[in-house]
Amino acid sequence: MKRLIVALAVVLFGCFQMGLPSRLSVFSLTPNYLLVLLAIVAIFSDRKGGAIVGFFCGAIEGSLVGINLTHYIASRVITGFILGWMNDLKLQRSVLLAVLTTVGGTLAAQVILMFIAPPPEIIPFLGATIKTAMYNGVIAIPVYVLARPIAELRV
Numbered sequence: 001m002k003r004l005i006v007a008l009a010v011v012l013f014g015c016f017q018m019g020l021p022s023r024l025s026v027f028s029l030t031p032n033y034l035l036v037l038l039a040i041v042a043i044f045s046d047r048k049g050g051a052i053v054g055f056f057c058g059a060i061e062g063s064l065v066g067i068n069l070t071h072y073i074a075s076r077v078i079t080g081f082i083l084g085w086m087n088d089l090k091l092q093r094s095v096l097l098a099v100l101t102t103v104g105g106t107l108a109a110q111v112i113l114m115f116i117a118p119p120p121e122i123i124p125f126l127g128a129t130i131k132t133a134m135y136n137g138v139i140a141i142p143v144y145v146l147a148r149p150i151a152e153l154r155v
Contacts, residue, residue: 005150006041006053013037014060029135032106034061036136038076039105040143042083043093044151054080071117079109098144099137106133 016033034057042050058076062069083105091097110129119125 002150007056009037009041010034010053010056010060013057014064017061018064026135029131031135031139032061032132033139034076035079035106035109036102036139036143038080038109039083039102039136040098040140040147042080042086042105043098043101043144044147045084046087047081047084050080050082050084051077052080054078068117071113074116075109075112078112079105082108093148095141095144098140102140103133103137106136 013033013036020031020033038050038054038057041053045053054076055073057080058073059069061076062072065072083101086101107129110125110132114122114125114129
């Protein structure tokens with residue numbers, strides 16, 4: 001049941017990523033919904049689950065961007081694995097943890113992407129990454145609040 005919900009969420013957030021960022025941009029800041037979803041799912045998952053969700057988020061995001069999928073898949077799988085590994089720390093799940101995980105996960109995923117597929121100009125890329133990470137942290141709050149009851153289902 002939870003796997004089906006996560007699969008539907010990946011597709012839904014992929015649709016959000018395709019249609020909403022331009023409409024919800026604030027001061028030219030655009031969110032990355034798939035990274036938000038990856039970070040929130042990784043809070044409730046293990047390393048394997050984070051890597052699997054990272055794979056599908058990377059595949060969808062790479063196909064939306066229209067460039068080599070390998071760069072996006074690799075960066076998202078590594079990020080999902082690392083974020084899923086955080087469950088071994090036994091941190092108490094909270095909104096603050098969701099925000100920090102999302103901001104850190106966005107920064108990590110984009111920096112890994114930068115090393116795998118270097119952009120033409122690094123400074124503007126890093127500036128956009130930091131802005132996106134902050135916006136993703138804000139979006140993580142309602143996503144976490146909605147995801148927590150689903151993740152705690154005993155199915």
